[in-house]
Amino acid sequence: MSVCRSARCLFSKATTGLPKSAPAPATRSFQTTAPRPARRRRPHYPSIKAEELQLLNKAAEATYPKYDTTETTLLEKRYTPDQIAAIKAAETAIDTRDILTQGQRRSDPWLLPYKDDLAEMDPVTDHAEKLSHKDIQGSKTFRYTNPVERDEAITQVAMEQLAKLYPDGVPEELSAEAQADLEDMVGTAMTQAAFDPRAIYTSKNPKAMATMADPRHSIVQPDLPRIENRMMRQTTRLANEEKEDPREKQLLQYMRWTKKQLRGLTIKTLVVHGVVNQTRMGKIRSMYFLTIAGNGNGLLGVGEGKSVEPADGRKQSVMSAIRNMKAIPRYENRTIYGDLEKKVAATRVLLYSRPPGFGLRCQHLIFEMARAAGLQDLAARTPRSRNKMNVIKATWEALVNQKLPDEIARGRGKKLVDVRKVYYGGSVH
Template structure:
């Protein structure tokens, strides 16, 4: 037994400064002990002034329902629905919506701020009414010339009233306004001429309303109603040149018009000849690889091969436009983090860069980034630099990015946590 131990026990009640310091224990863990850690709050501390400004911004952007709005809601929703709306409004903190909310900016975003009162022809399934939905007698007849002229004038006036809700411009107008007004009159008369109410008439006003309703066809109940827009698209003027059937099918597939199709940036990056050995001999053809993009978040790659040069190029262009996919863009200028994709023996590495950096890449990736609408990007191709594989790998990397909200959901965290760690602390 050590003789120092009784002395040490006697001096336990003495001052701490008089005792020698104990030997520190050895720590077998890589992390520091809890006493040595710097305690970090779970939530960032907000000053009172900032909190006041945050409350003002939340109240201005997301105001509460007043009495007049509640009465309007009562006319359109049931009491149970109103109770559910009020419960959801009270459960969601508007300050969290302001600080953590994010609105999508990609071309395929949905209208989240829609009140769902109207049917969207793209997203929703269009309802169709039958003959039983028209009350009264369903008799109709062909209109004579006088009734047809009156109907065309009435329908044209209704269309002009929708185009000019504040009234037709009067007084001195310039040439552009006069031309615009003449075009509006011509469009209104064309639409009125194609309207079924100008061709048929009935004593039952419900039948006339059904003629103007796009959900019902009173003339042929078994067939869907022909839209005026479709009639205008299928009508071809004698002065127009013959339309390419491939382009016509593409416009019908995408639901676009020619003006929107011309805004797509198209460029052929790879073209070479290929040979196919058959029992009849060698058949030479030309191969084209083309990219297409709207310079606002859409990018596509297409291939085409034909014996005729123009035919192969048109095939690649139509294929590229048809294969366009959305490209997620951080702040509408660069990518989300660093990307690396391998196709064959080619590896492409893409790096996000700060504003003003520019596109410092090779010419193939430069054209892809410019067609997609990217402005700040750096790239490396450390392995094979085959043109076809470089283009395909870059397209796959840009269209298969992981968005911050997807990363947050996979980790069970909020969006603000991922952005704070990986995206420069920007949480708004």
């Protein structure tokens, strides 16, 4: 291949002096992709030929025909003119060809009957309609039945119950087992009829009597059918019961708290990492947890836990934090008394009290501890090591071991006065 051949292809378009009627010289493309005008665009929708469209129209008209005069007359007897107009508008808006090509009938067990007008109530999927005494036409007075009326009502109600079991009538010839079943059904029907309201009360208004058998007038909503067996009840009972933790029970006895007080605590795990213990059996890996607990109103605790099982280790740290909770002195229930400093190992924590509205401007570990203790205005610095475990322990010891103004005054033999409290009535503005 010649070296100048590519250059000849490049400069072939730039040649001048050729007449306009002359055809352009052939150029070679440097890429295998076809030019944009020569590409065939993929259609967004499948193309349908005219023959297929005619067949589709015939199939749609055969499957979903339009309403004829007879059907329109039947619809006018059931629906109002506005409803018929809405039905026609819906039929016009839906293209039968789309239903034929895109529609699909459901085959799952929860499908609705397609040819159902939904006029009747389904006892499984529908809730029965509730009616009140205002829906009873005529007199609404009732009275107790006398013995004769009671016997007649019991017989009538029992016959209605048996008619549901034997819609075609009781067979004349029955086997011994069928005869025994029939006797049991008769006894059950008589018992149900004795407790039926129609056997206890009566009224001169037949519509008022019909309301006693109408479930729509019942106060108790009939439940949906359920599977009732011993295994289901046992499973439900075990699922609802809360497994009592012996450590939690012992903690409640130790602190003399209730479960409600224990649930109201703010608990947060701040440090989680794995540790390895070298033994003669080899290296045993476990998880370490450091958790804080507080009630948001002056109590704060720190606890540690370690176990091979993470859930057990965290539970140990939570119980230890709750057990180690101590009271945090708070000035005006919002900040600390003066500036604090505490050093644990190579970590040094500095805490500063701040005026109202300052907020918590400190790192996230001290922020979580201050929020759990109920502090609102606080600033903090950690100028040296920022080891998480040491920061938490130093902050907790600093908050717990605060020196109160009364103790300082008693040690110095002086009298201290809170100016804001004495002269300004504790105003924070």
